[in-house]
Amino acid sequence: MARVGVILAIDGQEETAIAAAIEAHPDLTVARRCADLAEAAAAADAGVGAAVIVTDGPQLTRGAIDLLRRAVPTLLVLTGDDDAVDQARELGAPAAMARGAEPAAIATWVARAFADPRLRERWDPPPVAPASAMPPGAIVAVWGPTGAPGRTTVALNVAAEAARSGTTVLLVDADTYGGAVAQAIGLTDEAPGLVGAVRESQRGRVDAAVLSRYAVVIEERFSVLTGITRPERWPELPASALEAVLGSARLAADLVIVDCGFGLEADEDLQYDTRAPQRNAATITALASADVVVAVGSAEPVAMQRLIHGLGTLAEHVAASPLVVVNRVRSSVAGARPEETVADVLARFASVPSVFTVPFDGAALDASVLTGRVLAECAPRSRARRALATIAAAVADAAIAPAPPRRADAERAAVGD
DSSP: OOOEEEEEEOOSTHHHHHHHHHHHSTTEEEEEEOSSHHHHHHHHHTTSOSEEEEEOSTTOOHHHHHHHHHHOSEEEEEESSHHHHHHHHHTTOSSEEETTOOHHHHHHHHHHHHHOGGGTTOSSOOOOOOOOSSOOOEEEEEEOOSSOOSHHHHHHHHHHHHHHTTOOEEEEEOOTTTOOHHHHTTOOSOOOHHHHHHHHHHHSOOOHHHHHHHOEEEETTEEEEOOOSSGGGGGGSOHHHHHHHHHHHTTTOSEEEEEOOSOOSOGGGGOSOTTSOOTTHHHHHHHHHOSEEEEEEESSHHHHHHHHHHHHHHTTTOSSOOEEEEEEEOHHHHOSSHHHHHHHHHHHHHOOSOOEEEEOOHHHHHHHHHHTOOHHHHOTTOHHHHHHHHHHHHHHHHHHSOOOOOHHHHHHHHTTO
16 A cells, blocks of 8 residues: 655654654655645645645644645644644644654554544544533625625615614625725725634634624624725635634624625636635635525616526525515616516526515615615615615524525535535
8 A cells, every 4th residue: 555645844853753753654654844834735735745744833824724624634733732732723723732742643643544534633532612602693695796786785784674673783794896885884994804803713713802803883783894995905805714704703693794795606717726815715605604695686687687697606606595685676677567577587587486676765875875874874764774674574584594504514414524
């Protein structure tokens, strides 16, 4: 049987002893001794070895661990002490141990873990996290096709309506193309927001205290994690760290509403360097994490066509049928009975059984944009506000109902993981 190649990125004097122990093991060989984590990641991605041993350091972030886990089946992190071991596990390291173990024991574990996948997650039994005092909240992803159909308007006002009904709500702006939640609520200064929380997640655990430090409180029970204000900053929202932030947000709010971008293409299929950051990963991660998906379109003919095509692509990423919302509904673009026309088109061409419509209410929406306030504050009796309140109630009902497994969970169950 061929010996398993092990890639090493270990600083300090112990590197020599560990390399010698690996070479002495009958089932292992040193595939490469790397100067740093970046070289180890490149070697793993190139298929140089099937196992990696690294030491912790500033470069060992949640994103780096995620890349290594996808490149090799066996990964072990050597770190300073028991507290550092816990932190490495919080970052997603499948196995971590304090430095000082016998090099021969390390080599034996790597060989056994490679042969038995059940051992790859265990050096010691990981500590059991204490149960949260509150049940986890639900994640709602608000998505829509390209063309500015009104995703942010729907996400913001649904969040505000849910908060006014007594629900604790966190609105997250994860649009990597044109995040506009900050502007919609009248914030002109750039704040760390979601990027700050993601940076914390790259280095360690994100909890309610961290989220509250970066979130902007809009009103009682309603907070916002603002997004990137310039599109070129999209690499600051890596998928693995965003997934951890959303997971922690479940424990900080009853309802987490994520304003997503429009892109659903898997970027890695479009470029050679699959280890590079992926711009659409934030949207795909939010959809995969969501318990409820709201798909937003607009009533104009071109926008309706985009929505119909987009719903087909969306079905590849989510297991459950989305709540479909059509915005800016009016007779001038959809005929004498615009609500009926919109519903009929979506039923005929996209097999959508029911549709929520938001009437075009230019005066109320202009007032909202001008003052940086939600419709419930600046136009409480407007037709658009009443429609969005109805949508918020439907979202809340869907969020608390038993949901089918999310696509990622279903795929793991299918392969017996």
